[in-house]
Amino acid sequence: MPAEMGLWRVDGEKLTRVVPTAVSLESQLESYIESDASMLGEALLIIGRQVPTAHGGFIDLLALDETAAVYVIELKRDKTPRETTAQVIDYGSWVATLGRADIQAIFENYQPGIALEEAFAEMFNETLPLEVNSSQVLTIVASSVDPATERIVRFLHEEYALPINVVFFRHFVDGGNSYFARSWLVEPTSQAAPTSASSRRSKTRERWNGTDWYVSFGEYEGGRQWSDGRKYGFVSAGGGEWFSRTLKNLKPGARVFACIPKDGYVGVGTVLGEAERFDELKVEYQGAETLLASLALDGNYRRDGDENDNVAEWAVPVQWSHTVPSGQGFWRTGMFANQNSATRLRQQFTIEQVSTAFGLNEE
Template sequence: MSILAIKHGIWKVAGEEVRQVKQVTLDSEFELEEIIQSNPAILQDNWLIIGRQVMTVYNTYIDLLAIDNNGSIIIIELKKHKTNREVVAQGLDYASWVKTLSPSQISTIYDDYVSRYYENQNTLEEEYYEKFRIQLEEESINNSHQIVIVASEMDSSTERIVEYLSDSLIPINVIFFTVFEENSTKFISRAWMIDPQETLENATNSVRDKEPWNGEYYVSFGDENNRSWIDALKYGFISGGGGEWYSRTLNQLSVGDRVWVNIPKVGYVGVGTVADTAKKADEVFFNDIDGEKKSIYKLSKNAKYHEEYLEDGINAEYIVKVNWLKAMTENNAASEIGFFGNQNTVCKPRASKWVHTVNRLKEIWQIK
């Protein structure tokens, strides 16, 4: 588990003068709730808020509900006046209710939310597509959930409880907020207690359906304007970009790891071994037909690879070179009912469905 620092400050540097910015508190937890609702990227870029003060069957209220681009539901609970242990217990209690919700109930929660807070009343499917540029499939809604507690601090005992739950594959995390003020302008800093990628993996790997990880990596390759499977097939690579959420999981891969590549809504198109670690796309070179080494920006006529973010290390496209063991065109993709699917660029699934998928693909492609 990766525990991140939760005590931090801000210093203003003006010439030779270095001065710490004063730490303050928000006027109310309601103010923080308002800020998060209006700017969910403060928590995560790939979350869409779908509910606020959502009433449960227990006549209690969840502060905020969100959905990510996997259809996972995120329970966001502000600590407020509750004790540390109370807010953890409450988050778990809410999760026991959220996991029972059907896609239609999730849509109803969203409809109630937008009718209360916004004039624009797009459907959940419309808003989801506008946010993520992918269609929201009913079967993916609420297949998993996460619990996120928002607090300014936690006692060490409660931190140990959260760490224990996370180690036990319960998808729970804490976001610590610190507020600073300079000349009447407020600054908010954020730190995760646990690497959010671990929480995401815990959510993906349902405890009810978990298996020991089989050592095989899943890759989702979004074949769209910003990347092309034709290029990946020809030159040997996988890639992701357009935001840290899409590219950072590539860093899980080491030379020699085996990856199974799925194009969402198309099927599995290849399996190969990693030949190099993740690098910015403009720093990766392939052999052209004339023997000259060129970047994908010089070679491709099929996709942009987020060229507009060349100078932006967070949103840039990142590439991992792969030696294909078996790869084919999209027309020959392998797709069957029961195959594992996920929107994460890279993940280490522990679901029984993943074990079945890999074993079946080995049969189809005659891979050992």
């Protein structure tokens, strides 16, 4: 049994117990949780309320945690113990079939006009992971449960590692003030265990369109400058194999979205050729192929030891569709950013936002 929750008021040297009372309406408790889901012991982003399932039921609340696992939150109503537990498992089995697009649609219906990526970033100060709903956590909210429900939930949690738990609330009223106290049936741990099923990944992870790439154009004083990349048509990286290796994945025809860290997206263009050492790459300038290193550059692309290919600066020629100067980068909360020099850009939110901002959809 969970520990009994008690509350006492201190009156001088005397303690007076405050007797718990029932919440007048379960919808009221639902609203309390919706307003601050940390009541459940975890930072959660509510993404839906009274969400209709494909089987005729309505899930009280759906939420995401910082890993983008989905929490199915069901308030206990007047049902038999087996119905209560079976219902939340049934809801969880349905939620497990939902792809990323389904989760986004649920949120858009719940919060029209707000992108899930933005809400997630505001809540957790993190970019929405590429995989959403790769695991589920089932939570029953109740003031109490009978021995059968407790036995079933413990069995599923402890013997089968099913992430299911009961959160107990007690409501206290004292002197015109209301208080809530909370405890768990099973002491909470990191409940959401990521699934290893590759068949789920295609639904829970945004698909790559095979064309778009994110490129981090890391400007720094005395070194690489975006003004050069913008003027002469290139992106570059170097100073170690880790930096240049991913840049070499860019192939002719790929579309790159160039981003300056802490500034924003500054350019979108098409890759014209394979990556080469900066001091060997030729670009078309004023109608002629010209050695990039021989042009008038604002930045410095040489470094000690760069006779070694792993240390050298590498560059990829790009024909820009649209660029903006450094310091005028485009950024919205929730957009994709990554520490790799180049990586596949899967996040449709970023592609759409940058395309709109740069007028690419009008071309």
